[in-house]
Amino acid sequence: QVPVLQTNSGPGLTGLVTIAAHLVRRARKEQLLGSTAEEKAVVQQWLEYRVTRVNGGASKEDTRTILKELNMHLEDKVYLAGNIFTLADILMYYGLHHIMVDLTVQEKEQYLNVSRWFNHIQHYPGVRQHLSNVVFIKNRLYTNAH
Amino acid sequence: MGFGDLKSAAGLRVLNDFLADKSYIEGYVPSQADIAVFEAIAAPPPADLFHALRWYNHIKSYEKQKASLPGVKKALGKYGPADVEDTTGAATDSKDDDDIDLFGSDDEEESEEAKKLREERLAQYESKKSKKPAVVAKSSILLDVKPWDDETDMAKLEECVRSIQADGLVWGSSKLVPVGYGTKKLQIQCIVEDDEVGTDMLKERITAFEDYVQSMDVAAFNKI
Numbered sequence A: 001q002v003p004v005l006q007t008n009s010g011p012g013l014t015g016l017v018t019i020a021a022h023l024v025r026r027a028r029k030e031q032l033l034g035s036t037a038e039e040k041a042v043v044q045q046w047l048e049y050r051v052t053r054v055n056g057g058a059s060k061e062d063t064r065t066i067l068k069e070l071n072m073h074l075e076d077k078v079y080l081a082g083n084i085f086t087l088a089d090i091l092m093y094y095g096l097h098h099i100m101v102d103l104t105v106q107e108k109e110q111y112l113n114v115s116r117w118f119n120h121i122q123h124y125p126g127v128r129q130h131l132s133n134v135v136f137i138k139n140r141l142y143t144n145a146h
Numbered sequence B: 001m002g003f004g005d006l007k008s009a010a011g012l013r014v015l016n017d018f019l020a021d022k023s024y025i026e027g028y029v030p031s032q033a034d035i036a037v038f039e040a041i042a043a044p045p046p047a048d049l050f051h052a053l054r055w056y057n058h059i060k061s062y063e064k065q066k067a068s069l070p071g072v073k074k075a076l077g078k079y080g081p082a083d084v085e086d087t088t089g090a091a092t093d094s095k096d097d098d099d100i101d102l103f104g105s106d107d108e109e110e111s112e113e114a115k116k117l118r119e120e121r122l123a124q125y126e127s128k129k130s131k132k133p134a135v136v137a138k139s140s141i142l143l144d145v146k147p148w149d150d151e152t153d154m155a156k157l158e159e160c161v162r163s164i165q166a167d168g169l170v171w172g173s174s175k176l177v178p179v180g181y182g183t184k185k186l187q188i189q190c191i192v193e194d195d196e197v198g199t200d201m202l203k204e205r206i207t208a209f210e211d212y213v214q215s216m217d218v219a220a221f222n223k224i
Helices: A016-026 A037-053 A060-076 A087-101 A105-110 A112-122 B009-019 B032-040 B050-060 B063-068 B089-094 B107-131 B154-163 B199-207
Strands: B138-147 B169-180 B183-193 B213-223
Touching: A016 A037, A016 A087, A037 A087, A060 A087, A060 A112, A060 B050, A087 A112, A105 A112, B009 B050, B032 B050, B138 B154, B138 B169, B138 B199, B154 B169, B154 B183, B154 B213, B199 B213
Parallel strands: none
Antiparallel strands: B138 B183, B138 B213, B169 B183
């Protein structure tokens, strides 16, 4: 199912990222798309990743790969684009929610950086909306060296 | 609280561990808490402590806005994992705090004096505490003692129960409560000192009167 946006001004728009980016610009929150050329590119990269790799119906194998890749990427970054909160974080959060909800405690610790990032994003004001709060326990149970 | 000595490798490791599943020192937005810890670190953490490094680089990017971040900067010992000992000590705080500066301007002397004063006060508090008589923990227990049948002599049964003596056990009032078919159970109150008497002991000794007592239950147990 691909979302479609129908507005009074202009043609209808199709596609998750297209609509989201359009709404961001309309709301004058362009910083959510990145400020510098590099930042914008990184945001685009993760938006593309979100649409092509993270969609409902991914196999268990794919899910594990996605989590591993994100975990590696987030090792030295607070947000997907580095130091700024962007649309990439928002859409990735929504895309990953159904996966994170089903992870075991051990898996959440295995993908520690994704868990850290996810917990951070879900507390960002206005992001979580109606989605359930995924619980991450404070004291790590499986402390093996990363 | 606190991370230990953040200028040492051990302190940085504590910080690294703490930040593994957190983006910020406190809460979910950068705040004065992050600035406080950031300023305590001499140089960027080494690459193997990658959580600390990630956090360090992130907070560094807020350098220009650091005065406007929310929160109030507290002493370093107030942040971090709860089970780490606060080693920040009085020495670093006393420089700013005029109140402790009662014994002269020399820093070394001052912290010695302050330490001595603290020890004295601690000793005084301890002695005062030990002089207070210890409050004995007591409980009020309501026991249900059931006889074999309605033929059992309830007066004798009560006598047997009250004959149980123990240090810290005081028997209270009792009454007979009918349970049906003419049979009555004895409900008796007793006050016990928790350390001296337990319900197991009571149960054993009461049910020892096999001629009269079929069973005993604790109907109510209240701490006084």
